[in-house]
Amino acid sequence: MEITKVDLRGLESGGRGWDDARDAVTASMVAYGCVVVQHDGFGRDLRQALFGRALPELFGLPVEAKQRNVYDDVQYGGYIGQIPGMAYESMRLQDVSGAGPIRDFAGLLWPQGNPAFCARSDTIGEFAKDGMKLEQTVTRMVLEGLGVRNRKAIDAHHEMLGYHLRMSYYGTSPDQKQDATKVSLPAHRDYVMTNVIVQHEVEGLEVQLSDGSWFAVPPEPDTCIVVAGDLLSVVTNGRVQACLHRVRTPSNRERFATLLGCMPTAGCMVRAMDELVDEDHPLMYRPCDPYAYSDFQYSEQGRKSNDALKDFCGVPKIEPRVLLLRS
Ligand SMILES: O=C(O)CCC(=O)C(=O)O
């Protein structure tokens, strides 16, 4: 089985081709918790500036500098790296919706200044802008496709979101055979609302399909994938389930990937859209505090659970038998 790519190039909300693309995006999200798309953003020069220059420079910094990237509000919020046996490092830029936080990030890593990176942080701003636009298009399509007619509710959904960028580096394992692959990130679901994942040249990302097989997402230059996290399950009342995915990289090639993620800003609760709850679709999840959920997902109980979201805020199903007894 394979996931069909949806072409979003040149589409405008409500314009020609929008409805067909919306239906294809929704079908893919419902079936797999993700959608592979071609779209107008992340052009060749931008990718080259980010993956060819900015990221190698960032990950080339001394460990002490990278470790200054700390963010405690969510699990794995800051720098991840130096994990024994794992050739993986990742940095998170907490807020990419404006130029200020991007400049602050550069200032934190290069306190003496780094004009080159600051110029390139425009690269990061451009990249984030393209990713935000894509996320907003895809989520709008999914909510519309599932039957949300209230445009204000969709706008309000986006107004509560903040966007962050995770930049990841997967190193090589020279001790393994030339053509071997290794699991670099074990199978997991993201706790966020959605992640737009861009792979650069080297493959690795795999998503699990309903028959249990793994689909390798092609690292094509004009393609990226939008992956649903657990919070989107809450918003869509379980119609879209978070995507189970993992990373399996070739042992002999370095790999970079970026993830543009979104989460409600602190203090916002995530709840199912009114129009997606009815008699045929009873409420599946209670309103949930996304930051408390991120803690739970990584707690001992959450890690052991097969369905952390259900354990955290699932509404127990009422058996028809019980209803009869009560009536
Ligand atoms: O590197 C990738 O392609 C995806 C990484 C990922 O799934 C994650 O960091 O949550």
Ligand SMILES: [Fe+2]
């Ligand atoms: Fe992930």
